[in-house]
Amino acid sequence: MQLAVGRDNCHYGFACCPAPVSVRRSARRVMDKAGRKIRAAFEGLQNLWNNNQQIDLQSVETLTPEDFAVSEITCHGFPYQPTCLAYDPVQKLIAIGTQCGAIRILGQPGVNVSIRHPNKSSVIQLQFVFNEGAVISLCSDCCIHMWNIRLKRPEIVHSLRFTREKLTLMYLPFQSSWLYLGTEKGNVHVVSIETFTLSGYVIHWNKAIDMSQKHHPGTVVHLSECPSDDSKLLIGYECGTLVLWDLKDKSVDSRYQCMQRLRSACWHCEGKQFMCALSNGSLMTWTMKKTAEPTDLVIPLSKLDCKSFNSAGAGNSKQAETETAGSQQRVQAASSKQLFYRPIDKVDWCTQRGSEDLVLFSGGTPFLNSERPPCITIMRGKSVSVLEMEHPVITFITLWDTPYITEEQDCSAVAVLLQNDLVAIDLKSEGCLCFENPYSMNIHDSPVTCCTYLSDCPIDLIRALYAIGSKQKKRGYTSKNWPLTGGVWSSSPSSDPELVITGHSDGSVKFWDFSSVSLQILYRLRTAKFFEIDESCVRTDLNLFSITHILLCAASRYLAVSGMAGHIVLFKFNRQESSAEVPILQIQAFGSPLYHHVSPEKSPANPSNSAKTPPCCPSNASANFSSLDSDSCSSLAKPVSYYPVKMKSGPTKRACGYQTDVICLNAWPSLSLPEAISAMALNSAYGLFAYGTDQGLVVVDILQKCCITVLETAELYGTGDATSLRSPKSGGSASLNEKIASFDISDSRQSSEKQDSTTAFTRSNTASSENAQHSSNKAYVKMSSKSMSLAGGKPPKPSPRERTKCSSDRESLDSPDMGFEEGVCYLEFIENSSRIEQLNGVNLWVGTTYGTVIPVNIKLPEQEQRLDSPVQVTIPGITLTKQCGFILSIGFLDSQCNMLLPPVKFFKELDQENSLAKNRVLRRANTLVTSVDVEGLQSTKSDTLDFSSSSSSSGMEKKEYNVAEQYIVICAERSSRVLSLSNLSTTLFNFKYDFPFVQASVVTFNAKPIIAGCFSNGRIGAYSIPSLRPLIDVPFFPPNLHCLETVKFGHQGTGVYMCSPTELLKFAISAHFVQDSKDALGSLYLPCVMPQPPKTNFFKELFNISSRNTVDRKELFGESCGKPLKNVAQRIPMQTLSAEVSQKKVNTTNEVAKARLALHERGEKLSEVEDRTAALLDSTKSYADHMHEIMLKQKNKKWYQL
Structure with a gap:
């Protein structure tokens, strides 16, 4: 018998006699059937294993979309681009409007409410309805809105839009329900704030001006009622014309003409005079009786020494006083025609009890050649005080105690709204000192570049x-x-x-x-x-000290900060002052350091003898990092590193708090290209700090104050064609004869064979810890592979950067653009347990910009030798590719899908390390994070194990398959994946997004891990782990990349982001948190008793009869004045109720209907019970009568007759 091979299948036949065709066909069918059974059995076993895993993973998920809801909690910081200011003297509240349609209402410290118009139109003016819990806003889209601030979240209750004219100004008298509106055409309209309807009473500009005036008066810039007669309305036009309008007679009472354009006006509390602020920097005072010429004209800042405006910088409070009389000032105003002054934007005339009147105004400074800071001027009698401000003045308002304008105002403070600050000035203190602002208005003192x-x-x-x-x-x-x-x-x-x-x-x-x-x-x-x-820095356009990344270990209080110049400062918290020198580590540029130009004729004969500058060398604080040694300027081709910043020389006294522990200076790859820090990771238990750049990875030992390794991104792959990985002293190259184990996650799910060789990079053993910390010429390379050898006389191989450009097997399959070099974008320390031997122990997981995740093994020495022996860094050669875009976050789960955190060392333990008298126990147990026992994580001592036992070489030995299962969650820009660390070739769950993530984090929510992030289109999303099931996906953020880059997610469903360059907003994605936050906002409105009106003087009341006349505004502006013109204004439909309030209304209606139905049903049942009770009563009565008859019948019978 021999084996006969067919075309498609194999069968047995006889060599002497060929089998019939039917026999061969039947044999093929049998073999096909058997093959299918075998394949089905293997696939069934594999699917059973995968399904069991998935069932186990999905069984732990308890989160539902009902647990999530997005809402703003509170907004802090200074309102961005402010425009106006309003004050309620009864409720003691202040409101600020902005160009983006936001309104910030402030009260006592802690009362801070931010609201926003739906259409985000610029707010022109705000007006409080005194002691009524309402604010009226005038917007640039010719709409007025009334906000109800009695609610914890104020809402719009009325809206009115003007269609024919553009609104410029509004005025609401005290205790009046009629609002005056000035327009761009010069007309004045009246609106009822109770119904938000337009009145038929209109003051037309052609009836207000003089008939002899040939030109249009311009825009209405001022509206106010006379304090002594509320039937007189003062109307100020832009051209300088002021009209005192009689509301009853509908005619002009008097007219006043200024020679310059009008900017502002204000009344004296007696109502007999008013003051005008003009565009030429002058103040003009008029009386009601004398209309031909003003009673006083003054340029208040004309007598001040012009040097006073230049001698002090912005931010200083400076006063200047003059003792000139009013006539002398008028003469000066007439004789100072050669000087020009800025317009006075606003003026206010107020009084103080027991003191002279105050006149406050902004602007009016002379035009000088040098730049002057903006100022607020206070005129008190003959003295003039000029208060210089740090920022341009938007507006100001005096903080008085009573809302009655006829009463003498005891003005004690003034609130000044600047372009970037809110200042309150004490007018009764000597020197006009400022109040300390209790609000967080100084977030943007220097522009915010990053946040944590x-x-x-x-x-x-x-x-x-x-x-x-x-x-x-x-x-x-x-x-x-x-x-x-x-x-x-x-x-x-x-x-x-x-x-x-x-x-x-x-x-x-x-x-x-x-x-x-x-x-x-x-x-x-x-x-x-x-x-x-450094003086040789050519990038003067960059702010080299700008902060780019912040990393804080809350347990150990370590703080790492990176700057724009590529420098990193590691801080350590200390309660005591110190003056020790700071160790400095210089890191050379990756790949292509700067070289001096050397001619071929002067090149050395033996290049191997030329000294190589180590890429990381400890240095004293007095070293100059940018200056070049005289030997470096020789003819040798010697690499030179360029450091744009240098440490200040000499020991410095460090105050208590955060003190510098280690400083890392990274050399720039060129004179104009900064070395950007892209990621940082710190672990206090391991005593290690790692950071990544656009070109590679650096690992630093913060206990020994030295650099462990410097690796380019291409060197992290450990491929067979790579030269020896760069170390701090290696100048040549080494070859790998055997391929390092690599896992290629492809669609075919095939993995390459594991190789026994690995590459270890570590500092060589030293004799003492002192030599280990201060020697810069040590050998830092240790090759553990038997096949590795230094390439002695061979020419150098291409650099890793050149290999990156020509290598295609490591590129991400989903990356749309591979033109940029691969860099490190995420780092994470963790201790893993896996069936894969190379992943057991402490690992540093590296995420790259190509979407690759690479683990790096960390091998710590024994605890007793931690400060003397070097730390070994090993690259196992495992790579996880096929991610989509940058790696944004990496998380780790245990077998129960609970989030794992790296071990930490607490601050109290670090204090004990300073004595070096006790051996510490490092925390190595991965900790389960729950919302119930977060503090138990810090106090539990039972999980504390000896770290050296797992970090020794025995940790890399072959282990059994009963290790605890762990999973890795990889979140990239366009996809997220969940894999098992024991089977990296199989993706358990995968989810791709329609829009790329800008920020994403693996956080805990109700003790369960989730992925929370924001997309480039402004939507916020949350996904469950491990199934990656969408939990929420709603629009929330503005589609602004600068805002999205600042989004930071925290645990338990909260987060923060910079909603503007000056504001920090806190939000929540938890439905429970959103519901609880409504009660935590407090209240803006408090029921207050209206202050008593001022007592009138008998003689003033006797001789000023007109002051007793009060106007009935309802009769003037009501239906008696006629109907308003059509299409002048239209009321916006009622859309003030939010979705939540509408839902509550619907739910309440449904509940009422159900209650009524239940009541009706109960009534019917009660009727039935009543009928049954009546029938039972009748039956009982008949039964009683029947028994009574039987009793009477049997009553006289003897016993024997019964």
Whole structure:
């Protein structure tokens, strides 16, 4: 018998006699059937294993879309691009309008409510309805809206749109229900604020001006009622014409003509005089009786020394006084025609009890050659005080105590709205000191460049920062309390302490307490004071001290900060002052360092003898990092690194708080191209710090204060054709004869064979720890593979950067653009347990811009030798490709799909390390993060194990298959994947997004891990883990890349982002948190008793009879004046109820209907019961009668007759 091979299948036949065709066909069918059974059996076993895993993973998911809802919690910071200011003297509230349609209402410290118009039109003016809990806003789209601020979240209750004329101004008299509206055409309309309907009463411009006036008066710029006669309305036009209009007679009472354009006007409290602010920097005073010429004309800043405007910079409070009389000022105004002055934008004439009248105005400074800071001027009698401001003045308003304009105003403070700040000035203090602003208005003192959010910060860290930061309080403020006392604030719905850290362009880092609804500054750290810019720096357009990344380990209080110049500062918290020198690590440029130009004739004969500069070498603080040695200028082709910043020389006194521990200076790849830091990771338990750039990875030992390894991105792959990976001293190249184990995750799910050789990079063993820390000429390379050898006389191979350009097997399959070089974009320390031997132990997971995830093994020495022995870094050669875009976040899960966190070492343990007398126990157990026992993570001691036992060489030995299962969650720009660390070739779950992620994080929500992120189109999304099931996907963020890049997600469904360059907004994606936050906002409106009106003087009342006449506005502006013209204004349909309120209304209606139905049914049942009760009563009565008859019948019978 021999084997006969057919065309498609194999069968058995006889050589002497060929089998019939039918036999061969039957044999084929049998073999096909058997093959199918075998394949089905294998596929069934594989599917059974995968399904069991998926069932186990999906069984732990308890989150549903009903648990998620997106809402804004509170907004902090200064309102971006402010436009107007309003004040309620009864409720003690202030409102600020902005160009983007937002309104910020402020009260006592902690009362901070932000609302926004639906169409985001610019707010022109705001007006409080005094003590009524309402605010009226005038917008640039010719709409007026009334907001109800009695609600915790104010809403619009009325809206009116003007279609024919553009509104420029509004005025609401005290205790009046009629609103005056000035238009661009010069007309004045009247609107009822009760019904928000237009009145038929109109003041036309052609009836207000004089008949002899030939030109249009211009826009209405001022409206106000006379304090002594509320039937007289003062109308100011842009051209300088002022008209006192009689509302009853509908005629002009008097006219006043200014020679310059009118900017503002105000009444004296007696109602006999008013003052005008003009465009030429002058103030003009008029009386009601004398209309031909003003009683006073003055240029208030003409007598001041012009040098006073130039001698002080912005931000200083400077006063200048003059003792000239009013006549002398008028003469000066006439004789100073050669000088020109800026317009006076606003003027206010107020009084103070027991003092002279005050005149406050903004502007009016002379035009000089040099730039002057903006100012607010206070005129008190003959003295003039000029208060210089840091930013341009938008407007100001005096904070008076009574709403009655006829009463003498005891003005004690003035609120000044600047372009980037809100200032309150104490007018009764000597020198006009400022109040200390209790709101977080100084977030943008220097532009915010990055931020970090910790939703579960330890409370002891916040207390320590507050204790240190309280010593940094500024001086020069008045001792009085903040003048705004309105509203009531409540506590935060979150019980966890929250911390926000912001980095700024000037190199400063600010710590903010976000635990309550208010944002409070805790501590400020300045990093620019440690450095100075090198004179040879050519990039003067860059702010080299600008903060790019912030990383905080809350448990150990380590802080890492990176700057624009490629420098990184590692801080360590210390309660005591110190003056020790700071160790500095210089890292050479990746791949292509700067070279001096060397001619071929002067090139050395033996290039191998030329010294190589180590890429990382410890240096003293006094070293000059940018200057070149004289030997480096020789003819040798010697690599030179360029450092644009250098450390200030000499020991510096470091104040208590965050003190510099290690400084890393990264060389620029060219004179004009910065070395950008793209990712950072720190672990206090391991004592390691790693950061990535656009070109590679650097690992630093923060305990030994030395650099462990410097690797380019291409060197992380460990492919067979790569030269020896660069080390701090290796100048040549080494070859690999055997391929390093590599897992290629492809659609065919095939994996390459594991090789025994691995490449280890470590510093060589040293004799003592002192030599290990200070020697810069040591050998840093240790090859553990038997086949590795140095290429002695062979020519150098192409650099890893050149290999990256020509290599195609490592490129991401979904990356749309591969023109840029691959860099590191995410780093994470973790301790893993897996069936794959190379992944057991401590790993540093590296995510690249090509969508590749690469683990790097970390091998720590024994605990007793931690400060003496080097740390080994090994590349196992495992790569996870096929991601879509940049790697944004990586998370790890245990077998129960609970989130794993790396071990940490706490601050108290770090304090004990300074004595070096006790051996510490490092935390190595992966910790389960739950919302119930977060603090138990810090206090549990049972999980503390000896780290050296797992980090030794025995940890890399072959293990059994009973290790605890772990999973990895990889979140990239366009997709997310969940894989098992024991089977990296199989993707358990995969989900691709329609729009790319801008920011994404793996966080916990109700003790379950989720992926939360924001898309490029402004939508916010959350996905369950491990099934990657969508939980929420709604539009929330503005489609602005600058805002989306600042989004930070925290645990338990909260997050923050910079909604504008000056504002920080806190939001929540938790439905429970959103519901609880409504009660935590407090209230803006408090029921207050209206102040008593001022008592009238008998003699004034006797001789000023007209003041007693009051006008009935309802009769004037009501139906008696006729109907308004059509299409002048139309009321916007009622759309003020939000979806939530509408839903509540629908639910209430349904509940009422159900209650009525139940009541009706109950009535019918009661009727039935009543009928049955009546029938039972009748039956009982008949039964009683029947028994009575039987009793009477049997009553006289004897016993024997029965």
